[in-house]
Amino acid sequence: xxxxxxxxxxxxxxxxxxxxxxxxxxxxxxxxxxxISSPFTPTGLRQRMSARGFTTELQPVAxxxxxxxxxxxxxxxxxxxxxxxxxxxxxxxxxxxxxxxLLAKYASLPxxxxxxxxxxxxxxxLQFRDVVGEPVPTKKxxxxxxxxxxxxxxxxxxxxEEVRSALGLFLRPGNPFGVKPAxxxxxxxxxxxxxxxxxxxxxxxxxxxxxGEVLVNGKxxxxxxxxxxxxxxxxxxxxxxxxLDKYNVWATVQGGGVTGQAExxxxxxxxxxxxxxxxxxxxxxxxxxxxxxxxxxERKKPGHVKSRKxxxxxxx
Numbered sequence: 043x044x045x046x047x048x049x050x051x052x053x054x055x056x057x058x059x060x061x062x063x064x065x066x067x068x069x070x071x072x073x074x075x076x077x078i079s080s081p082f083t084p085t086g087l088r089q090r091m092s093a094r095g096f097t098t099e100l101q102p103v104a105x106x107x108x109x110x111x112x113x114x115x116x117x118x119x120x121x122x123x124x125x126x127x128x129x130x131x132x133x134x135x136x137x138x139x140x141x142x143x144l145l146a147k148y149a150s151l152p153x154x155x156x157x158x159x160x161x162x163x164x165x166x167x168l169q170f171r172d173v174v175g176e177p178v179p180t181k182k183x184x185x186x187x188x189x190x191x192x193x194x195x196x197x198x199x200x201x202x203e204e205v206r207s208a209l210g211l212f213l214r215p216g217n218p219f220g221v222k223p224a225x226x227x228x229x230x231x232x233x234x235x236x237x238x239x240x241x242x243x244x245x246x247x248x249x250x251x252x253x254g255e256v257l258v259n260g261k262x263x264x265x266x267x268x269x270x271x272x273x274x275x276x277x278x279x280x281x282x283x284x285x286l287d288k289y290n291v292w293a294t295v296q297g298g299g300v301t302g303q304a305e306x307x308x309x310x311x312x313x314x315x316x317x318x319x320x321x322x323x324x325x326x327x328x329x330x331x332x333x334x335x336x337x338x339x340e341r342k343k344p345g346h347v348k349s350r351k352x353x354x355x356x357x358x
Contacts, residue, residue: 125139247314
Protein backbone atom coordinates (compact mmCIF):
# COMPACT_ATOMS: atom_id res chain seq x y z
CA UNK A 43 0.00 0.00 0.00
CA UNK A 44 0.98 3.68 -0.45
CA UNK A 45 0.98 4.38 3.29
CA UNK A 46 3.47 1.60 3.94
CA UNK A 47 6.09 3.02 1.55
CA UNK A 48 8.29 5.98 2.63
CA UNK A 49 7.39 7.95 -0.48
CA UNK A 50 3.60 7.63 0.17
CA UNK A 51 3.99 8.76 3.78
CA UNK A 52 5.94 11.83 2.65
CA UNK A 53 3.26 12.79 0.12
CA UNK A 54 0.51 12.47 2.74
CA UNK A 55 2.35 14.73 5.17
CA UNK A 56 2.82 17.38 2.45
CA UNK A 57 -0.89 17.42 1.58
CA UNK A 58 -1.92 17.84 5.26
CA UNK A 59 0.56 20.72 5.74
CA UNK A 60 -0.70 22.47 2.59
CA UNK A 61 -4.33 22.23 3.71
CA UNK A 62 -3.46 23.77 7.10
CA UNK A 63 -1.71 26.71 5.40
CA UNK A 64 -4.68 27.44 3.08
CA UNK A 65 -7.39 27.27 5.77
CA UNK A 66 -7.03 30.92 7.06
CA UNK A 67 -7.21 32.34 3.54
CA UNK A 68 -10.43 30.41 2.81
CA UNK A 69 -12.08 31.62 6.02
CA UNK A 70 -11.23 35.28 5.29
CA UNK A 71 -12.61 35.02 1.73
CA UNK A 72 -15.88 33.50 2.93
CA UNK A 73 -16.45 36.15 5.63
CA UNK A 74 -15.61 39.10 3.34
CA UNK A 75 -17.85 37.83 0.53
CA UNK A 76 -21.51 38.95 0.26
CA UNK A 77 -24.13 36.46 1.53
CA ILE A 78 -26.13 36.73 -1.68
CA SER A 79 -23.06 36.11 -3.88
CA SER A 80 -22.39 32.78 -2.12
CA PRO A 81 -25.47 30.64 -2.49
CA PHE A 82 -24.00 27.71 -0.58
CA THR A 83 -23.67 29.46 2.82
CA PRO A 84 -26.46 29.11 5.40
CA THR A 85 -27.34 32.79 5.04
CA GLY A 86 -27.61 32.49 1.28
CA LEU A 87 -29.86 29.44 1.56
CA ARG A 88 -32.18 31.26 3.96
CA GLN A 89 -32.42 34.25 1.64
CA ARG A 90 -33.21 32.05 -1.35
CA MET A 91 -35.95 30.19 0.54
CA SER A 92 -37.51 33.44 1.82
CA ALA A 93 -37.47 34.93 -1.66
CA ARG A 94 -39.02 31.82 -3.25
CA GLY A 95 -41.70 31.18 -0.60
CA PHE A 96 -43.24 27.88 0.43
CA THR A 97 -45.89 26.01 -1.54
CA THR A 98 -48.37 26.24 1.35
CA GLU A 99 -48.31 30.03 1.09
CA LEU A 100 -49.60 29.99 -2.53
CA GLN A 101 -53.34 30.69 -3.04
CA PRO A 102 -54.93 28.01 -5.30
CA VAL A 103 -57.04 29.19 -8.19
CA ALA A 104 -60.21 27.12 -8.85
CA UNK A 105 -61.18 26.15 -12.36
CA UNK A 106 -64.41 27.66 -13.72
CA UNK A 107 -67.60 25.58 -13.64
CA UNK A 108 -68.36 23.48 -16.69
CA UNK A 109 -71.69 24.26 -18.33
CA UNK A 110 -72.88 20.97 -19.78
CA UNK A 111 -75.67 22.64 -21.72
CA UNK A 112 -73.30 24.70 -23.83
CA UNK A 113 -70.29 22.97 -25.26
CA UNK A 114 -67.65 25.12 -26.94
CA UNK A 115 -67.25 22.40 -29.54
CA UNK A 116 -70.13 20.40 -31.00
CA UNK A 117 -69.69 16.67 -30.18
CA UNK A 118 -68.81 14.46 -33.09
CA UNK A 119 -71.24 11.71 -31.98
CA UNK A 120 -74.99 11.94 -31.42
CA UNK A 121 -75.88 11.97 -27.72
CA UNK A 122 -78.75 9.51 -27.00
CA UNK A 123 -81.81 10.85 -25.21
CA UNK A 124 -82.20 7.75 -23.00
CA UNK A 125 -79.62 7.04 -20.32
CA UNK A 126 -80.21 3.30 -20.90
CA UNK A 127 -79.66 3.53 -24.66
CA UNK A 128 -76.70 1.15 -24.64
CA UNK A 129 -78.46 -1.48 -22.50
CA UNK A 130 -80.34 -4.49 -23.81
CA UNK A 131 -83.81 -3.07 -23.09
CA UNK A 132 -83.67 0.74 -22.87
CA UNK A 133 -87.45 1.37 -23.02
CA UNK A 134 -88.15 -1.08 -20.20
CA UNK A 135 -85.39 0.40 -18.03
CA UNK A 136 -86.69 3.92 -18.67
CA UNK A 137 -90.14 2.86 -17.45
CA UNK A 138 -88.59 1.15 -14.42
CA UNK A 139 -86.49 4.19 -13.49
CA UNK A 140 -89.45 6.51 -13.86
CA UNK A 141 -91.62 4.39 -11.55
CA UNK A 142 -88.82 4.14 -8.98
CA UNK A 143 -88.42 7.92 -9.04
CA LEU A 144 -92.17 8.39 -8.52
CA LEU A 145 -92.17 5.93 -5.62
CA ALA A 146 -89.24 7.71 -3.95
CA LYS A 147 -90.94 11.08 -4.47
CA TYR A 148 -94.34 10.09 -3.05
CA ALA A 149 -93.31 7.41 -0.55
CA SER A 150 -94.61 9.50 2.35
CA LEU A 151 -98.20 9.63 1.07
CA PRO A 152 -100.80 7.52 2.92
CA UNK A 153 -101.67 4.14 1.45
CA UNK A 154 -104.62 1.78 1.56
CA UNK A 155 -104.75 -2.00 1.84
CA UNK A 156 -104.41 -4.03 -1.37
CA UNK A 157 -108.08 -5.06 -1.17
CA UNK A 158 -109.19 -1.40 -1.02
CA UNK A 159 -106.89 -0.21 -3.83
CA UNK A 160 -108.45 0.56 -7.22
CA UNK A 161 -108.78 -2.49 -9.40
CA UNK A 162 -106.37 -2.32 -12.31
CA UNK A 163 -105.89 -4.60 -15.32
CA UNK A 164 -102.18 -4.39 -16.07
CA UNK A 165 -100.62 -5.50 -19.31
CA UNK A 166 -99.91 -9.18 -19.71
CA UNK A 167 -96.26 -10.02 -20.33
CA LEU A 168 -96.75 -10.69 -24.04
CA GLN A 169 -98.75 -7.48 -24.45
CA PHE A 170 -96.07 -5.46 -22.68
CA ARG A 171 -93.38 -6.95 -24.91
CA ASP A 172 -95.37 -5.88 -27.97
CA VAL A 173 -95.77 -2.36 -26.57
CA VAL A 174 -92.08 -1.75 -25.84
CA GLY A 175 -90.79 -3.98 -28.63
CA GLU A 176 -88.21 -5.63 -26.38
CA PRO A 177 -87.77 -9.19 -25.02
CA VAL A 178 -88.49 -8.35 -21.38
CA PRO A 179 -87.77 -11.30 -19.02
CA THR A 180 -90.54 -12.56 -16.76
CA LYS A 181 -88.59 -11.86 -13.56
CA LYS A 182 -87.96 -8.22 -14.50
CA UNK A 183 -91.58 -7.69 -15.48
CA UNK A 184 -92.70 -9.01 -12.08
CA UNK A 185 -90.47 -6.38 -10.45
CA UNK A 186 -92.19 -3.74 -12.57
CA UNK A 187 -95.62 -5.03 -11.50
CA UNK A 188 -94.61 -4.74 -7.83
CA UNK A 189 -93.81 -1.05 -8.37
CA UNK A 190 -97.15 -0.53 -10.13
CA UNK A 191 -99.06 -2.23 -7.33
CA UNK A 192 -97.23 -0.17 -4.70
CA UNK A 193 -98.03 3.09 -6.50
CA UNK A 194 -101.62 1.96 -6.97
CA UNK A 195 -101.96 1.57 -3.20
CA UNK A 196 -101.58 5.33 -2.66
CA UNK A 197 -104.80 6.71 -1.22
CA UNK A 198 -106.96 7.73 -4.21
CA UNK A 199 -108.05 10.92 -2.45
CA UNK A 200 -104.48 12.26 -2.35
CA UNK A 201 -102.93 10.45 -5.33
CA UNK A 202 -101.13 12.99 -7.59
CA GLU A 203 -102.08 13.32 -11.21
CA GLU A 204 -98.50 12.43 -12.15
CA VAL A 205 -98.89 9.00 -10.58
CA ARG A 206 -102.26 8.39 -12.20
CA SER A 207 -100.97 9.24 -15.65
CA ALA A 208 -97.94 6.98 -15.14
CA LEU A 209 -100.14 4.07 -14.09
CA GLY A 210 -102.42 4.63 -17.05
CA LEU A 211 -99.60 3.77 -19.44
CA PHE A 212 -99.61 0.15 -18.24
CA LEU A 213 -103.34 -0.54 -18.38
CA ARG A 214 -104.82 -2.90 -20.91
CA PRO A 215 -107.02 -1.23 -23.52
CA GLY A 216 -110.72 -1.25 -22.78
CA ASN A 217 -112.22 -2.36 -19.48
CA PRO A 218 -111.52 -6.07 -18.94
CA PHE A 219 -113.42 -6.09 -15.64
CA GLY A 220 -116.43 -4.38 -17.15
CA VAL A 221 -116.86 -6.98 -19.87
CA LYS A 222 -118.87 -9.85 -18.44
CA PRO A 223 -119.99 -12.95 -20.30
CA ALA A 224 -123.56 -12.97 -21.36
CA UNK A 225 -125.74 -15.08 -19.04
CA UNK A 226 -126.71 -18.48 -20.36
CA UNK A 227 -130.26 -18.73 -21.59
CA UNK A 228 -132.59 -21.44 -22.80
CA UNK A 229 -132.55 -21.81 -26.59
CA UNK A 230 -135.56 -21.89 -28.85
CA UNK A 231 -135.95 -25.63 -28.32
CA UNK A 232 -136.07 -25.31 -24.54
CA UNK A 233 -132.57 -26.66 -23.93
CA UNK A 234 -130.07 -25.36 -21.39
CA UNK A 235 -126.40 -26.08 -21.90
CA UNK A 236 -123.88 -26.66 -19.13
CA UNK A 237 -120.19 -27.65 -19.02
CA UNK A 238 -118.29 -29.35 -16.26
CA UNK A 239 -114.77 -30.66 -15.62
CA UNK A 240 -113.28 -32.99 -13.04
CA UNK A 241 -109.57 -33.86 -13.18
CA UNK A 242 -109.00 -35.09 -16.77
CA UNK A 243 -112.72 -35.51 -17.58
CA UNK A 244 -114.94 -32.95 -19.31
CA UNK A 245 -118.68 -33.13 -19.90
CA UNK A 246 -121.28 -31.15 -21.85
CA UNK A 247 -124.90 -31.51 -20.81
CA UNK A 248 -128.12 -30.40 -22.52
CA UNK A 249 -131.03 -30.22 -20.08
CA UNK A 250 -134.64 -30.01 -21.25
CA UNK A 251 -137.98 -30.49 -19.55
CA UNK A 252 -139.15 -34.10 -19.78
CA UNK A 253 -139.86 -37.32 -17.91
CA GLY A 254 -136.43 -38.02 -16.36
CA GLU A 255 -134.59 -39.82 -19.19
CA VAL A 256 -130.78 -39.74 -18.93
CA LEU A 257 -128.42 -40.58 -21.80
CA VAL A 258 -124.62 -40.44 -21.63
CA ASN A 259 -122.78 -40.70 -24.95
CA GLY A 260 -125.92 -42.23 -26.45
CA LYS A 261 -126.11 -44.93 -23.78
CA UNK A 262 -128.20 -45.37 -20.68
CA UNK A 263 -126.86 -44.46 -17.28
CA UNK A 264 -126.60 -48.12 -16.20
CA UNK A 265 -124.51 -49.02 -19.23
CA UNK A 266 -121.98 -46.24 -18.74
CA UNK A 267 -121.69 -46.39 -14.94
CA UNK A 268 -121.97 -49.87 -13.51
CA UNK A 269 -121.44 -48.64 -9.94
CA UNK A 270 -124.43 -47.27 -8.06
CA UNK A 271 -122.31 -44.53 -6.49
CA UNK A 272 -121.32 -43.15 -9.91
CA UNK A 273 -124.91 -43.20 -11.17
CA UNK A 274 -126.18 -41.31 -8.15
CA UNK A 275 -123.27 -38.87 -8.40
CA UNK A 276 -124.09 -38.07 -12.05
CA UNK A 277 -127.68 -37.03 -11.29
CA UNK A 278 -127.10 -35.73 -7.75
CA UNK A 279 -128.00 -32.16 -8.74
CA UNK A 280 -131.46 -33.34 -9.83
CA UNK A 281 -131.94 -35.64 -6.88
CA UNK A 282 -131.11 -33.06 -4.16
CA UNK A 283 -133.56 -30.59 -5.74
CA UNK A 284 -136.28 -33.20 -6.38
CA UNK A 285 -136.13 -32.67 -10.15
CA LEU A 286 -135.39 -36.24 -11.29
CA ASP A 287 -138.72 -36.71 -13.07
CA LYS A 288 -138.94 -33.18 -14.52
CA TYR A 289 -135.92 -32.97 -16.85
CA ASN A 290 -134.28 -35.07 -19.52
CA VAL A 291 -130.46 -35.18 -19.68
CA TRP A 292 -128.30 -35.64 -22.78
CA ALA A 293 -124.64 -35.74 -21.77
CA THR A 294 -121.42 -36.05 -23.73
CA VAL A 295 -118.35 -36.89 -21.64
CA GLN A 296 -114.76 -37.75 -22.49
CA GLY A 297 -111.38 -38.22 -20.84
CA GLY A 298 -110.39 -39.45 -17.41
CA GLY A 299 -111.81 -42.37 -15.48
CA VAL A 300 -115.31 -43.47 -14.63
CA THR A 301 -115.53 -41.57 -11.34
CA GLY A 302 -114.11 -38.39 -12.87
CA GLN A 303 -116.62 -38.55 -15.71
CA ALA A 304 -119.52 -38.99 -13.28
CA GLU A 305 -118.48 -35.96 -11.23
CA UNK A 306 -117.94 -33.89 -14.38
CA UNK A 307 -121.55 -34.67 -15.39
CA UNK A 308 -122.66 -33.64 -11.88
CA UNK A 309 -121.24 -30.15 -12.31
CA UNK A 310 -122.54 -29.80 -15.88
CA UNK A 311 -126.06 -30.83 -14.86
CA UNK A 312 -126.04 -28.35 -11.96
CA UNK A 313 -125.02 -25.46 -14.22
CA UNK A 314 -127.64 -26.35 -16.82
CA UNK A 315 -130.28 -26.60 -14.07
CA UNK A 316 -129.41 -23.08 -12.88
CA UNK A 317 -130.23 -21.78 -16.35
CA UNK A 318 -133.77 -23.12 -16.00
CA UNK A 319 -134.20 -22.25 -12.31
CA UNK A 320 -131.66 -19.73 -10.91
CA UNK A 321 -133.44 -19.77 -7.55
CA UNK A 322 -132.02 -23.25 -6.86
CA UNK A 323 -128.49 -21.91 -6.42
CA UNK A 324 -128.54 -21.86 -2.56
CA UNK A 325 -129.76 -25.47 -2.46
CA UNK A 326 -127.13 -26.64 -4.94
CA UNK A 327 -124.39 -24.78 -3.13
CA UNK A 328 -125.42 -26.28 0.19
CA UNK A 329 -125.47 -29.73 -1.40
CA UNK A 330 -121.87 -29.18 -2.55
CA UNK A 331 -122.63 -29.50 -6.24
CA UNK A 332 -121.50 -26.17 -7.72
CA UNK A 333 -118.44 -25.82 -5.48
CA UNK A 334 -116.46 -28.61 -7.14
CA UNK A 335 -113.03 -27.36 -8.21
CA UNK A 336 -111.77 -28.97 -11.38
CA UNK A 337 -108.17 -28.48 -10.20
CA UNK A 338 -108.77 -30.44 -6.99
CA UNK A 339 -106.78 -33.68 -6.83
CA GLU A 340 -108.08 -36.67 -4.96
CA ARG A 341 -106.21 -37.49 -1.75
CA LYS A 342 -106.68 -40.90 -0.25
CA LYS A 343 -104.46 -40.41 2.79
CA PRO A 344 -105.25 -37.31 4.87
CA GLY A 345 -102.12 -35.45 5.80
CA HIS A 346 -100.01 -36.92 3.00
CA VAL A 347 -99.21 -35.75 -0.51
CA LYS A 348 -101.91 -37.04 -2.89
CA SER A 349 -102.30 -40.80 -2.44
CA ARG A 350 -98.82 -41.41 -1.11
CA LYS A 351 -98.74 -44.03 1.60
CA UNK A 352 -97.08 -43.65 4.93
CA UNK A 353 -93.42 -44.76 5.04
CA UNK A 354 -92.94 -48.35 6.05
CA UNK A 355 -90.71 -48.66 9.13
CA UNK A 356 -88.60 -51.73 9.66
CA UNK A 357 -89.61 -53.61 12.78
CA UNK A 358 -86.82 -54.03 15.29
